[in-house]
Amino acid sequence: MTTNSTTGAQVVSGWRTPMVILICGCLVGAIGFGPRAALGLFLTPMSSAYGWGREIFALALAIQVIVWGIAQPLAGAIADRYGSMRVLSGGALLYCAGLALMAYATTPGMLNLSAGLMTGLGIAGSSFTLVIAAFSKLMPPHMRSLAFGAGTAAGSFGQFLFSPLAVGLIDHFGWQHALVGFGIITLLVIPLSAAVNTPPMHAHAHEDAASQQSLRHALIEAFGHRSYILLVLGFFTCGFQLLFITVHLPAYLVDRGLSVDAGAWALGVIGLFNIVGSVLSGWLGDRMPKRYLLSIIYTLRSIAVIVFISLPVTNVSAIVFGAVMGLLWLSTVPPTSGLVALMFGTRWMATLFGFAFFSHQVGGFLGVWLGGVLYETTGSYNVVWWLSVVFGVISAIINLPIIEKPIERLAPIPVV
Numbered sequence: 001m002t003t004n005s006t007t008g009a010q011v012v013s014g015w016r017t018p019m020v021i022l023i024c025g026c027l028v029g030a031i032g033f034g035p036r037a038a039l040g041l042f043l044t045p046m047s048s049a050y051g052w053g054r055e056i057f058a059l060a061l062a063i064q065v066i067v068w069g070i071a072q073p074l075a076g077a078i079a080d081r082y083g084s085m086r087v088l089s090g091g092a093l094l095y096c097a098g099l100a101l102m103a104y105a106t107t108p109g110m111l112n113l114s115a116g117l118m119t120g121l122g123i124a125g126s127s128f129t130l131v132i133a134a135f136s137k138l139m140p141p142h143m144r145s146l147a148f149g150a151g152t153a154a155g156s157f158g159q160f161l162f163s164p165l166a167v168g169l170i171d172h173f174g175w176q177h178a179l180v181g182f183g184i185i186t187l188l189v190i191p192l193s194a195a196v197n198t199p200p201m202h203a204h205a206h207e208d209a210a211s212q213q214s215l216r217h218a219l220i221e222a223f224g225h226r227s228y229i230l231l232v233l234g235f236f237t238c239g240f241q242l243l244f245i246t247v248h249l250p251a252y253l254v255d256r257g258l259s260v261d262a263g264a265w266a267l268g269v270i271g272l273f274n275i276v277g278s279v280l281s282g283w284l285g286d287r288m289p290k291r292y293l294l295s296i297i298y299t300l301r302s303i304a305v306i307v308f309i310s311l312p313v314t315n316v317s318a319i320v321f322g323a324v325m326g327l328l329w330l331s332t333v334p335p336t337s338g339l340v341a342l343m344f345g346t347r348w349m350a351t352l353f354g355f356a357f358f359s360h361q362v363g364g365f366l367g368v369w370l371g372g373v374l375y376e377t378t379g380s381y382n383v384v385w386w387l388s389v390v391f392g393v394i395s396a397i398i399n400l401p402i403i404e405k406p407i408e409r410l411a412p413i414p415v416v
Contacts, residue, residue, distance in 0.1 A: 016195055021138050022147055024195030026154035028088065029128035031189050034158025035099060035182040036064075036123055037271065038166040039115070040247040041264055044254070045175040046111075054251065056108050058372025060115040061247055062365045065239070067120030068127070069361020075124045076133060076350030077215060084134045084350070085197035091125020092189035098122050099183035103176040126189045128155045129357050132333065133350035134196040136341045144341065148334040149282020156278060156330055159271030167264040218348040222355070227402040231339055232356045234294060236363035237395035238332045241301055241388045243364030245270075245325065248371040252381050256313040266322040273326025281331035290335035290342075291402040298399070301328050302392030309385045343407050363391070 043057045079087040098118030105111040128151055135147040162182070169178035213221075222228045250263025284293055308321040340353050371384050 016138075018139055018143060021135070021195055022143075022150060024192045025131040025135060025147075025151055026157075028126070028189050028192050028196065029131050029151050029154035030158035030161065031186060031192075032091075032095070032123065032126040032131075032158070033128055033155030034162030035095075035186060036119070037155075037159035037246055037267065038162040038182075040250050040267070041163065041166045041170070041260075042175055042179065043247065043251055044260065045170060049175075050106065052108070053372075053376055055372035055376045056111065058247065058368055060108070060111040061243075062369035062372075063112055063116030064120040064123070065243055065361050065368055066365040067117055068124045069239075069358040069365070071121050071124035072127070072129060072357045072361070073351055073354035075127075075130065076352075076354030077348075079130055079133065079198065079350045080348050081201045081215075083198050083200050084130055085193045087125050088130060088193035088196070089190045091122050091127070091130075092186050092193075093122070094118055095122025095126050095186040095189075096183040099179050099186070103179035103183075122186070126186065128152065128333075129353055130350055131196055132337050133346075133353055134198050136337070136346040136349045137198050138196065145282045145286045145334060145338055146279070147282070148337050149279040149285070152282070152330045152333040153275040153278035156271040156274030156326070159274070160268045161271070163264050163267040163271065167261060213347055215348060215351065218344065218352065219355075221407060222344060222352050225343065225407060227404075228340070228343060228352075228356075230398050230402050231336060232359045234298070234395040234399045235332070235336055235356050235360045237298060237388075237391040239360035239363030239365075240367040240391055241305075241363075242329065242367075244367030244371050244384055244388060247368045248375070248381060248384075251375075253313065253318055255381075258313065258315060258318060262315055262318050266318045269319055269322035270326040270329055273323045274329035274331070277327035277329060277331040278334065280327075282334040285335045285338050289404055290339050291399050291404060293335045294332060294399040295396045297328050297331050298392045298396040301325065302389045302396070304328070305385055305389050305392070309382070339402065339404065342404060345406070 039061060043054065046052070047054060047057055075087050075091065098114050098121075101114035101118065102111065105114045131151050132148055135151055136144055139147045166178055166182075169181055173181070246267065249266060250260065253263045253266065254260060281293065281297070304321065304324045308317065311317055336356060337349075337353050340356060341349055344352055367384065367388070370387070371381060374383050375381055
């Protein structure tokens with residue numbers, strides 16, 4: 001494997017053609033994203049089995065979200081320096097262990113350890129964010145934006161697949177066996193990760209300044225760049241909205257008189273329509289300013305939430321809401337990751353996108369946790385719904401001043 005210093009794309013030979021890399025990376029994204037997206041469906045059976053309030057389950061998943069966010073830049077830095085395969089494989093093992101232990105967590109402490117800490121670390125190591133970063137390094141430049149969209153869409157297909165699968169497994173085998181089964185499935189990431197492995201940093205020691213940039217300088221450069229800060233802050237809202245809906249929408253629908261199946265199908269529809277939304281976002285990212293695309297997405301999300309909570313909740317409205325949100329769900333990822341690659345190149349892509357994703361997960365932590373706490377306090381999710389609207393409007397505004405061009409580097413920065 002070599003690198004084209006002009007484009008930054010690594011030339012991959014042998015069996016790892018761009019199509020093989022794309023397919024295997026998408027499968028990793030689907031398997032890594034699917035089980036965690038369906039965990040909200042375990043809230044009701046687990047809480048009922050142990051007599052817990054919703055805030056206990058919500059706190060465990062909130063811990064998962066913030067651990068995932070904290071660990072993501074570290075996982076990205078390791079993948080950037082040593083290659084992505086070992087990180088993805090280690091993450092899959094932790095993911096499996098966390099879900100299996102979650103199945104037999106009989107106390108809040110055990111739930112926090114398994115569903116929170118272990119699963120959060122596992123997801124960070126096997127998440128689609130590492131796949132996106134690998135695509136930025138392995139795919140030809142003209143295919144990158146579309147590959148970002150396809151990788152993101154694959155995660156959504158995992159959500160579409162695993163949400164109904166979770167209901168079926170819970171109904172036929174019980175929620176504990178369903179969690180163990182999900183854990184076993186995550187181990188498929190290990191063989192698939194060989195296709196999206198990136199070379200270690202020392203393989204580029206002879207190349208240009210961007211390839212030799214140190215991690216310390218990359219972080220100083222990024223966090224001193226106003227556009228990167230705005231991008232990171234805007235991504236907070238994405239996490240708040242998505243994680244709140246993923247965990248609490250099924251319970252919200254039950255509270256409004258719908259069946260448990262309604263929540264599963266709503267999440268499944270979100271995943272299905274996000275396949276279209278993510279690919280479309282990746283396609284549009286090559287044809288319009290990415291900052292405008294992000295602003296439009298956040299604005300439309302806020303409008304969708306206002307309409308949904310203002311109308312009577314029915315099976316039809318839940319499915320329509322799922323379809324609309326699905327089109328907007330992870331469609332922020334292709335333009336966000338594309339802006340990071342455009343501004344700073346691909347050398348530390350996994351790390352810098354990992355820090356943006358940390359902001360996403362801080363928002364997700366608050367969305368999940370506040371959803372449980374405010375529900376127990378007020379008996380309603382209304383406050384959190386309206387917070388998601390306000391944050392959406394703010395993010396739509398702060399993405400507009402982003403400057404879409406590569407940062408200027410005056411001299412080579414050696415690796416240390």
